[in-house]
Amino acid sequence: MQDSARRPAAVLFDRDGTLVYDVPYNSDPDRVEPVAGAREALDRLRAEGVPIGVVTNQSGVAKGLIAPEALRAVNDRVEALLGPFDVWEICPHDDGDGCDCRKPAPGLVLRAARRLGVPPDECVVIGDIGRDVEAARAAGARGVLVPTPETLLEEIAAAPEVASDLAEAIDLVLPGIQLTAEDEAGTTRAVG
Template sequence: MEFAPHYLEPSTSPGQWEGGGSWTPSSWASGPWTSGPGAAGPWVVLRGGAGGRRTDGEDGVPGGAVLLDRDAVLVADIAYNGDPGRVYPRPGAREAVAELRALGVRLGVVTDQPGVARGSLTRPGIERVHHRIEELFGPFDVWAVCPHRPADRCGCRKPAPGLVLAAARALRVRPERTTLVGGTGADLVAAASAGAHGLLVRPDNARPGELAVAGHRRAADLPAAVRLLCAAGTA
């Protein structure tokens, strides 16, 4: 499978959501493109044609999108992994993604990769890992990557809303029609800050504070999360 990304450049111009309404730079919270000094990002990769599909359901495709955290939700969480040979899908994750894709749901991946800022990862290494993930899972409509450390004070590292907003904008899907399935409380806070929905998976590994943030929005794993989304009519 060929991985041919189209890189989106940061934008501060007003624009239109499909289905009506508009965004302005001030409506993006602190702006997903707002990063600390010398800290460019986030990196947004949109697959060809993904941003041009309708998102209002009039063509038979459900409106909205599901964004997935990468590590510990889609694949095993291996710190600073730039080796595609060490990409291991989580149990049932491939089938869960296939179920969402069969429903016509827009799919994206949002991931914090601070190893870039720390010098442990490179952009080509991350892209090789993402290529391998797409070989295993099939294509995702958008990838949004934060390459910063917490000290960079960027606007995209979760729990900041930038990754969610950047992915939604790339897909031309309103944040309130977007659900982020994540593995930490930071994912849920990022979703809420962006005006999106959040769902916590693997709650047995969560900290007490993260469970408090999640409330009833939790599932044992990605397959269970997909069942919840389908039952709620979110997917």
């Protein structure tokens, strides 16, 4: 597992509830709305040269509630609002399908790390529910939970690291790098 004082090789995010507000089985790009601070958090990682990706369960595809082209349109809208990601890994299966990619299984994290050419144990996964943290743990990655009102109390209690929001999560994964109010240019700097 990654040393929390070291810079991560990559940071992987859950999509719904973490980067954008969770709209169950969303197939409408116009309903995509970033959570507060998402763009700034991602831009901090980009500025530091840390690869970023999305690892997301999308069981609506298996259930016939989201057409593959609608899923692509929603993901395109996420990128239009939040900037480009280095990798997307999507599980289109449902719980009963027995795949190795649906979180909490490690498949999405392992595939994202492989595509980025980085060791899974040097990755960080940031998500809003226990499945995200469990997928990180199963892949040997570091997991950071950013709870929402839908996050279960037992998921918060079981998480190895909890952040109140995405800015705090990035503070945890980029040791010594903090965005300050004085940085009007939107850059990061080391804090001694």
